[in-house]
Amino acid sequence: MYALLRPLLFTLDAEKSHHLAFSLAHKAFRLGLLPKLNHVTKPHTVIGLTFPNRVGLAAGLDKNGEHIDVLAQLGFGFIEIGTVTPRPQSGNPQPRLFRLPQANAIINRMGFNNLGVDNLIENVKRSQFVKNGGIIGINIGKNADTPIEHAVKDYLIGLSKVYAHASYIAVNISSPNTKNLRDLQSEDALDNLLSQLKESQLQLADKYQKYVPMTLKIAPDIDSEQLTIIAELLKRHKIDGVIATNTTLDKASVTHLPHGDETGGLSGTPVRDKSTQIIKALSDELSSEVPIIGVGGISSGADAQAKINAGADLIQVYSGLIYQGPSLVGQCVQALTPLEQSHGI
Template identity: 60%
Template sequence: MYSLARPFFFLLDPEAAHDLTIWSLHHFGGFIPSVCGSRGKPVEVMGLSFPNRIGLAAGLDKNGEAIDAFANFGFGHIEIGTVTPRPQPGNPKPRLFRLPKAEGIINRMGFNNAGVDNLVANVRSAKFKGILGINIGKNFDTPIEKAADDYLACLDKVYPHASYVTVNISSPNTKNLRQLQGASELDALLAALKARQARLADEHGRYVPLALKIAPDVQSEQLSEMADALRRHRIDGVIATNTTLSREAVAGLPHADETGGLSGAPLRTRSTEVVAELAKLLAGELPIIAVGGVFSGKDALEKLDAGAELVQLYTGLIYKGPGLAAETVKATDAFSRV
């Protein structure tokens, strides 16, 4: 069915198509039957039992408006956000561009969202009882030296409702955000987050894991420093990767020179390289969740073979449709770490 509907959606402005999709799923998602015949093989990651290894990446459902509809796709987990303490409109439009020949998307959305209170209200009203990740960020006008305050404010509010929380310091579309991946900045941020996590665990009587989402545009030396920081602060997981600023794989294509992060098939190879390098650096001390360019079951297995424990989808769903969830779940059912 998606192959019939996709041409219509691709006639629309990309952001209009996205908004229409979320609106439709929010209002009519309850009528969607599960498209995933196999629920997959459960796996323990970050102390949580995931029904299968495939999840929805953050960014598609920023405000948690369509959680129950996405649950029908057969995902083993759903990650919503990125959410910020205060509502913000994001960057000026247009800010979302398709590159169909490369099966890629460039976005410079800028953490557009309705704020953390709105997201929490949506989570409370959802019926979904599975693994829910909530991805948190900072407001665009919060000085980078005070970024930790925004992350802590979000963590306080989402903690009671999340299965795990992802700290997004890798979007290229919020000014200076990637500075937080620097050694001293990252060390200070992770220390603050872990201290707050410990306090919240005592207050709520449950431990909610923290994952860090990183960029693909990092050199080996910086990746090694980040791996050391993840181990030192006992972060529970790492998500690799966010979108890339590189245009090497799409040079010369329409929209290739637009500012923003590139996702989709052009990111596949680099994302997998980062996963593999991280796996060697971390040596199993914390799990890796892979995202970037997964368009088939084969692509998902490639991420697992590189060292990931879980795989997330986003741009692949835009090009391939919701059946991609079923395909990747089925392909990864028999995977086991040797």
């Protein structure tokens, strides 16, 4: 069905197409016409959670948690929603989302557009997927008008609000579309952020009598020295996992294409190898002390295998889903099954 719909969707502005696709999916879901795909493999335990399969949805597709139950029909092992900020914000001016079909890529400068953390929590509480024990990650960020020197406060607000409603929490300091956000990846800033977040996480675990894992999402545009520092801080502060990677600012491979020089983060096939290289380097630095969720440019089962072979424990898809459709989830699950059997996972 997606193969038939895609040409129509691709004639529209990318953001309008996004809303139309979800509108159609919700109508089909309500009418019982959206089949539920089950991709259950040998259960896989990572960051203290047991996943029915290792293929998840990356943050960004469902910023407000409005589509959880529809997305659950696609057979994901877990779903990550957000990025959500303490207060609602409209994000950057439109147009802000661009397809690059020749490269199987997307450029976005959305700017954390969302309806705020309180709205997202209400959506999570209504979700049947969540009520049935589905694994839901909530990705948190800072408001655009919060000065970078006060960013920690926004993350602490987000953490405390979503803690009771998330299976795990992702801390997004790597979007290129919020001014100065990536400065939080520097050694002193990251040390301070992780220290305060870890302290709050432990206090919340005591308050709610349950431990909710916390992960850090990093950018692909970091050098080896910065990566070593990040890996050391992840271990020092006992962060539960790392998501590698977000979008890239390196557009050298697409500048010749229509929209290839747009401002924003580039995702899809052009970031695939860079992301995989970061995963391999992280895996070497972390020595299995901190699990890795691999994301970036996965558009086939082979791409999923490459991320796992590089050292990822789980994977996430987003841009590949836009180009390949829902069948990508099953392709990735099937491709990873032989790895699980051969490695005894």
